[in-house]
Structures are given as C-alpha cells and as structure tokens.
Amino acid sequence: MNQNDTPLFTALENHYKKRPISLHVPGHKNGLLLKADQFFQGILHIDATELTGLDDLHAPEGVIEEAESLLANAFHASKSFFLVNGTTVGNLAMMMATLEEGDTVFIQRNCHKSILNALELTKARPVLLGPEYDPEWKVSGGVALETIKEAYECYPECRAIVLTYPNYYGMTYDLKGIIDFAHRYKIPVLVDEAHGAHFIGIEGFPSSAVALGADVVVQSAHKTLPAMTMGSFLHVNSQYVSMEKIAHYLRVLQSSSPSYPIMASLDLARKYIATYTSSDAQYTKERLASFKKDLQTLEFIKVLEYPNQDGDPLKLTVQSNCSYTGYELQQLFEEKGIYAEMAEPNNILFVLPLLKKDAEFPFGDIITRLKGLRIQAAKKRERTRYFNKKRISTLYRVQSHKKALFPIEDSAGSVCAEAIIPYPPGIPLLLPGEKITAEDVEGLQLLLESGARFQGGENLVEGKITVFDKLEDNND
Numbered sequence: 001m002n003q004n005d006t007p008l009f010t011a012l013e014n015h016y017k018k019r020p021i022s023l024h025v026p027g028h029k030n031g032l033l034l035k036a037d038q039f040f041q042g043i044l045h046i047d048a049t050e051l052t053g054l055d056d057l058h059a060p061e062g063v064i065e066e067a068e069s070l071l072a073n074a075f076h077a078s079k080s081f082f083l084v085n086g087t088t089v090g091n092l093a094m095m096m097a098t099l100e101e102g103d104t105v106f107i108q109r110n111c112h113k114s115i116l117n118a119l120e121l122t123k124a125r126p127v128l129l130g131p132e133y134d135p136e137w138k139v140s141g142g143v144a145l146e147t148i149k150e151a152y153e154c155y156p157e158c159r160a161i162v163l164t165y166p167n168y169y170g171m172t173y174d175l176k177g178i179i180d181f182a183h184r185y186k187i188p189v190l191v192d193e194a195h196g197a198h199f200i201g202i203e204g205f206p207s208s209a210v211a212l213g214a215d216v217v218v219q220s221a222h223k224t225l226p227a228m229t230m231g232s233f234l235h236v237n238s239q240y241v242s243m244e245k246i247a248h249y250l251r252v253l254q255s256s257s258p259s260y261p262i263m264a265s266l267d268l269a270r271k272y273i274a275t276y277t278s279s280d281a282q283y284t285k286e287r288l289a290s291f292k293k294d295l296q297t298l299e300f301i302k303v304l305e306y307p308n309q310d311g312d313p314l315k316l317t318v319q320s321n322c323s324y325t326g327y328e329l330q331q332l333f334e335e336k337g338i339y340a341e342m343a344e345p346n347n348i349l350f351v352l353p354l355l356k357k358d359a360e361f362p363f364g365d366i367i368t369r370l371k372g373l374r375i376q377a378a379k380k381r382e383r384t385r386y387f388n389k390k391r392i393s394t395l396y397r398v399q400s401h402k403k404a405l406f407p408i409e410d411s412a413g414s415v416c417a418e419a420i421i422p423y424p425p426g427i428p429l430l431l432p433g434e435k436i437t438a439e440d441v442e443g444l445q446l447l448l449e450s451g452a453r454f455q456g457g458e459n460l461v462e463g464k465i466t467v468f469d470k471l472e473d474n475n476d
C-alpha cells in the first residue's frame, strides 16, 4: 500500500474543484452562507456529507474504507477505524463490545472518565487496580504486573483488563508483561492509548500497545498527530474481541453525520506518521534536546527526566523551582503568550511537536519570552500529597439512585455516590459505589485543609460528601 495516498482527503479536494452546487446538507452550502467569515471559509469547502464518491463512515466501501485500510496497514492492525468523537467514543465502544452485565473487569484506577462511563453503560463489575506512584514527579503512572497477578488470584473470572498507556505525562510501563500474562489466561487487554497515536515504531519513542499485542487500542490522533480535535483511531488485533461488535457500537454511539473535515484530517495525520522517516526522527530528537537544554538554563524551573529514560519524548514536564506554584507559573507563561497543556501544584506539562525534517517551530522564541519573566529560583512550596493507596478494590452495585449529603467526618462506612478526584495526581480518591474508609475520610480532610483541587465533589468545600443511602443485598 502506498502510505503517501490520502484517498478521502483527495476525494474531498476533487469534489471541491468541481465547483459543486449544494442542494444538500449541511446548511452552509459549501460555505456560501457564511462568506463573511473568512476564518471558516477554507474548512467549510470540505465540510461535505455522504455524497456520491465520498463514502459513508458507517458502511464504508469507497474512499473511507481505503483510508481505514491504509491506517490498519500503517499500524499492523487487523482492522482500524476512524473515530469522530475522540478516544471517548472508542473507549465506550471497546468496552461495550467486550463486556456484559455482571462481568468482572480489571480497571486501572487512574483511568479517564470515559472508562468509568463505559462501566456504567455495560454494568460490568470493576476491580480497581491502584497505579504506581512516582514521588519525584508526584504523579501516578501505570499498573505493576504484580498488581495484575495479585488481582487475578482473587478474581480469576476476570473477562478483560482495561489500561491507560502511556499516562498523561508520557510515562510508560511493562505493558508487554501484562499482555503476555493476560493472554495466557485468554483475557483480552483493552488499551486507552489516547496520548500515543505517534507510537508507530519510531526510534527513540515507546512502542505502541498495538505492537505490544493489545487486543483493542484507542488513540487520540488529535493529541499528538496533526489531526483535528475529536479525531481518533481505534485498532483491533484480537482473537477475543469481536470486530463486528466494535463496528456495531461505533455505529450506535457516533453521529450519523460524521464530520468530513475531521475524517480528512485523520487521513492526512495517518499519512504524516506512516511516512515519518528516521531523518525526521533524528531532526525532532535534536530540536527537542536543544530546547530542553535551553530550558535547563532557567533557574526557576526544573526539567524532569523520565525514570530509566522510559517515556514519550513529545511530553515535557517542568517542575516549579521557585516560590510560584505550577498554576501561577502557567499564568505568567500565558501573559507571555505561551500556552502549556496543563498545570498542577508543582508541575507544568508541555506537549511538544512531532516535527518533520527542517520544519520550523519557535523554540528560540519560547526561551526568549521565558527569560523575560526574570523569576528568581527559591525554595518551592511543597503541596500536601495524598492519594488512594488501595492496590485492589471493588465497587458496590448500587440499585437505588437515592443519594444524600453527609458531613465528611461521619461518612466512613457509607458508600460514596460521586467521583472524588484530587487533581493532581488524578487518581480517584473515591468513586461512585466505593465504600468510604476511615483512612479515606482522614485523607480527604487533609487534602481539603491544604487547599487541594478536586474534580468532582462540589460540596466538599462545605464539608459534605454525597453518599448512597440504600445498597443492593448481594454486594461483596
């Protein structure tokens, strides 16, 4: 197959060149009705619909099928799909295709919320696996093989393992060991590889979960490849998960009017990565190394290195080395026109560009602007860290949806009815259906006293937590 081909994008370009008159949806009529908006014009020219020659995402047999085949060929998958609702929809579809009500499934505790939403939809019974914690970076990583083995001993009826690889910060772990272990017991491994769409065998970059033998892998092409927001890939290589079921759930969950600009950008992003050469990789490596070296001259930040050098070179985490928190530094960077991916109490995360040889990127300008901040190095303000240290835990199935607000100090022994995620490190302290322990209460109070930020738990500031007031009888 010729990875320089872009069947879908080319079909859209050719369609536009015919100067077509639109008597069909969408209502902007090839951009005619929004002529005044110069910003949008270019993109609206290819914002088409399922016209002759442009195929149909839900029953592909033309240019979309060709484009998806090129994608599967590039990643060595049996079948690959374009997704127009991000990795979110891929995670939902892969879990709905694999799990049935009551099935036991191992879930990495620090997973994305789409995995928890999929749990709700499938009604599978999760066994939560605690990730490893990196004390220098102060973030959670992947699940240890030992944790998986221990969980399997307790729950040999496990029907699937759902993992996140790499984490937000680009850290990887022994995924191959876990996949080999799981396959010995015919357990499929489903991987949320939202941050690894560029892991395609480039030297110096981690291997993709696809290459490591995972059964289903979902990647946000829009995060690290040049695809439009919401564009993702899903790859299948499995004897255990039905491809037809995945295709079915993608049809159920995705719009019947998928965006052609997003799909065309996926076609271009696939070409970009599939034709990436070793000299492109060498060039990117050199540019990133020199940027990192320049950042290291700024005393107010510390550039973090991956433990054992194992991680994604496109992610760069810097830690505050001054009196400002990560959030405050982020604000100062923004005043200089530099927008980072994320900030937290100690760190700021940058997502760097995957450059092709000789491509320009304003690294020098970033350094000049940051030097202009003139911040002095100083002792940093350490934040209280507390995270859920449970290695293996389960959730209650809660039949009654009746909820009540409880004072936090009285909540030990109750079953939590909301996700409480101190951020960072982003490991849920409590999830809906999780029994609250005295240790959880203590940890929560400690975090609140230290001014920690949370995702979820909107009543925590008033000292209240939402709990379920009725439980099903047959819980373990």
Ligand SMILES: Cc1ncc(COP(=O)(O)O)c(C=O)c1O
Pocket: 085, 086, 087, 088, 089, 111, 112, 114, 164, 168, 192, 194, 195, 220, 230, 232
């Ligand atoms: C680990 C992880 N999984 C899934 C998602 C959702 O991806 P998308 O935005 O492509 O739907 C994200 C988004 O940030 C994520 O970080």
